[in-house]
Amino acid sequence: MSNNSKELLDKVVGPRINTLSISTISILFSLVFLILLLIFSDIYYLFNHNIGFIAFKEMLLRPEIISAMRMSTVTSLVSLLLILCFSIPIGYALSRFRFPGHTLMNTIVDIPLILPPVVIGVSLLAFFGSPLGAEIKFILKTMNISIISGIGIVLCQFFVSISYCIRATKASFDSIDRRLEHIALTLGCSQWQAFLNVAFPLSRNGVIAGAVMAWARAIGVFGPLMIFVGTGPRVQVMPTSIWLELSIGNIELSIVIALVMVFIAASALTIVHWLGPGRSWA
Amino acid sequence: MKSLQIENLALSAGNFKLKNISFHIEQDEYFVLKGLTGSGKSLIMKAICGLIRLDSGKILIDGKDVTNLQPRFRKVGYIPQNSLLFPHLNVEENIAFGLKFKDFSKNKITEEVDKITELVGISQLLNRNVLNLSGGEKQKVNICRALILKPKILLLDEPLSAVDEGHRDKLCSILKSLQKKTKIPAMHISHNKKETELIADRISILENGKIKGVL
Numbered sequence: 001m002s003n004n005s006k007e008l009l010d011k012v013v014g015p016r017i018n019t020l021s022i023s024t025i026s027i028l029f030s031l032v033f034l035i036l037l038l039i040f041s042d043i044y045y046l047f048n049h050n051i052g053f054i055a056f057k058e059m060l061l062r063p064e065i066i067s068a069m070r071m072s073t074v075t076s077l078v079s080l081l082l083i084l085c086f087s088i089p090i091g092y093a094l095s096r097f098r099f100p101g102h103t104l105m106n107t108i109v110d111i112p113l114i115l116p117p118v119v120i121g122v123s124l125l126a127f128f129g130s131p132l133g134a135e136i137k138f139i140l141k142t143m144n145i146s147i148i149s150g151i152g153i154v155l156c157q158f159f160v161s162i163s164y165c166i167r168a169t170k171a172s173f174d175s176i177d178r179r180l181e182h183i184a185l186t187l188g189c190s191q192w193q194a195f196l197n198v199a200f201p202l203s204r205n206g207v208i209a210g211a212v213m214a215w216a217r218a219i220g221v222f223g224p225l226m227i228f229v230g231t232g233p234r235v236q237v238m239p240t241s242i243w244l245e246l247s248i249g250n251i252e253l254s255i256v257i258a259l260v261m262v263f264i265a266a267s268a269l270t271i272v273h274w275l276g277p278g279r280s281w282a
Numbered sequence: 283m284k285s286l287q288i289e290n291l292a293l294s295a296g297n298f299k300l301k302n303i304s305f306h307i308e309q310d311e312y313f314v315l316k317g318l319t320g321s322g323k324s325l326i327m328k329a330i331c332g333l334i335r336l337d338s339g340k341i342l343i344d345g346k347d348v349t350n351l352q353p354r355f356r357k358v359g360y361i362p363q364n365s366l367l368f369p370h371l372n373v374e375e376n377i378a379f380g381l382k383f384k385d386f387s388k389n390k391i392t393e394e395v396d397k398i399t400e401l402v403g404i405s406q407l408l409n410r411n412v413l414n415l416s417g418g419e420k421q422k423v424n425i426c427r428a429l430i431l432k433p434k435i436l437l438l439d440e441p442l443s444a445v446d447e448g449h450r451d452k453l454c455s456i457l458k459s460l461q462k463k464t465k466i467p468a469m470h471i472s473h474n475k476k477e478t479e480l481i482a483d484r485i486s487i488l489e490n491g492k493i494k495g496v497l
Contacts, residue, residue: 179366182333185353186360187380188431197382201370 039262042255051252059256064233068241069260075150075237076219079157083165083214088207091169092199096178113163120159121224124152152229153237157218165207165214172206173199205275212275216268220261283345285309285467286330286435291339293325300325303339305486305493307435307469312461314470314478317488323471324363326488327439330469331360344434354383359428359436359466365420365444367412373423374408380431398430402460418449425457429464436461436468442477454480 046056059065094106112120127133128147137147145151176199184194200207222239229235231244238257245254284306291303300322307313317323328334330341332353341349348356367376374395381391399405404422407415412423421441428436441457442450458481461468472478478485487494 177366179362180368182328182331182353183360183362183366184368184379185333186331186356186358187427188354188383190352190354193383197379198368202368 039259042259042262045255046252046259049252051256056256059253060260062253064236065241065253065257067233068236068238068257071150071153071235072219072237072239075153076157076215078150079154079161079218080211080215082154082158083162083218084207084211086162087165087169087210087214088200090166091203091207091210092173092195094166094170095173109166110163112159112161113167116223117160117221118223118227121156121227124155124159124224124228148229148232148235150235153221153225153235156224156228157221160221160224161214161217164217165210168210168213169203169207172203172210175206176202209272209275212268212271216265219264283309284342285311285344286469287340287342287345288326288330289340289342291326291329291341292337293322293329293334294337295325295334298322298325300491303488303491303493305495307467308484309467310462310465312458312468312470312481312483314472314482314485315488315493316472316478316485319473321488322491323473323488324439327360327437327469327471330356330435330437331358332356357431357434359431359433361421361424361428361436361438361441363440363443365417365424367415367420367423367427369413371412372408373404373410373412373415376412376423377408377426377430379427394430395426398426401463402426402429402456416449417444417446418453421445421453422456425460429460429466433466436466438468438470440471440473442472442474450477451480457481 051059090109094102094109128137140147140151147155180198180202181194184198185191189197219237220239221237222243225235225237225240226243231240236244238261242254242257242261245251245257286307288303288305291300293300293303298320303326305315315323315326325334329336332348332351336349339349340347343356343358368379371379377395377398378391381394386394395408396405399408402422402425404419404426407419407423412420415423421444424441438457442453445453454477457468457470470481484495
């Protein structure tokens with residue numbers, strides 16, 4: 001083969017085999033192997049302790065587990081709704097408008113991303129111990145509402161997860177050519193109509209991806225819940241159930257719940273990847 | 283009465299400034315504003331559309347002062363430089379977009395879309411995805427989307443820059459004949475000499491921040 005044709009072949013053939021590609025792909029494969037190994041270790045543990053499909057199903061259908069799954073689902077969906085109500089306008093404002101304090105606010109909304117979740121639990125505890133928090137607690141009490149309930153869980157989930165959705169929403173609005181909204185304005189739209197008919201539909205995939213990420217994060221919140229609402233039977237969600245079952249030595253049941261959470265996380269990530277950049281309108 | 287009258291316009295965008303810009307467009311006229319890239323032509327057009335604020339000056343359309351009006355109340359048909367079609371809508375939905383915000387029935391919207399696409403000659407494209415159109419087709423859809431609202435003036439910001447050389451002359455004559463048929467005055471921005479000479483009734487040049495009448 002002549003030198004020229006060898007160069008040409010090198011250009012057209014798909015994956016190149018060289019030391020760089022081999023080493024990076026090997027590292028990728030080893031990490032994937034380690035993640036799968038962890039998940040399959042859970043399955044192996046159950047299998048090794050003679051827990052088949054029927055026993056697995058029976059464990060899942062225990063009243064306290066069903067109650068935890070129900071609490072996790074309801075609170076995480078309420079959190080998601082709240083997160084969307086805040087994230088879409090915040091993402092749009094950060095993307096489209098420049099105002100005094102823009103950089104500062106852009107930074108502050110990211111704080112929950114880098115804060116250890118436990119800190120959010122401690123901060124919530126401190127807030128409801130302050131005069132203002134105590135006042136809010138007192139008002140809620142007059143309405144027979146306790147903060148140590150689904151409300152407390154939603155607060156923890158909201159503060160831990162909202163930044164994920166804001167980031168994704170802002171990035172999605174950033175990727176839309178704002179001149180499209182300008183065109184809409186000249187075609188008879190008000191600013192709101194341009195947002196609802198152009199910017200929002202075009203950012204749809206990014207918003208959904210952000211919402212799924214935030215929801216998956218919310219359903220997995222553990223640390224702040226332990227500090228702020230505890231592990232009482234009325235406030236048990238899946239992550240706290242795992243910890244409770246482990247603490248009384250019921251490892252099998254905690255693994256069963258963990259596998260359900262793995263399934264939820266995998267489904268959420270599949271949706272996020274499915275709605276990824278390759279599938280956007282642009 | 284003049285269709286468009288610009289009086290002592292002053293604009294700024296970052297460090298770039300334009301001052302004392304005055305010109306007008308007569309009724310039924312195809313006016314071309316020529317100038318080098320970066321001379322501020324597009325900025326003036328955006329100001330006429332109401333997309334940027336003026337530092338000072340006045341804009342009158344059909345004798346009415348629109349200086350402080352929102353873009354949607356100015357009744358201008360804006361055709362941007364890079365065929366900015368809404369990518370989530372097909373050709374028909376793009377063209378009908380502006381009619382959605384008027385009290386038009388579905389039948390009336392379909393009727394109007396059919397009329398304008400027949401006039402521009404793109405009836406066969408109605409169900410196409412806008413992402414799969416050629417540069418020339420995209421610009422025809424843009425023209426339909428602006429014309430369907432029967433604007434008082436058509437503002438074309440280098441509309442042929444994304445069209446290949448072979449189709450440019452053809453699109454020039456389509457634009458000119460459409461303007462004569464609809465009798466909607468047009469302001470066209472260009473830096474292309476051939477395009478300007480082919481299409482203009484009157485040409486002005488924006489040079490060093492000043493407008494000079496040429497033809």
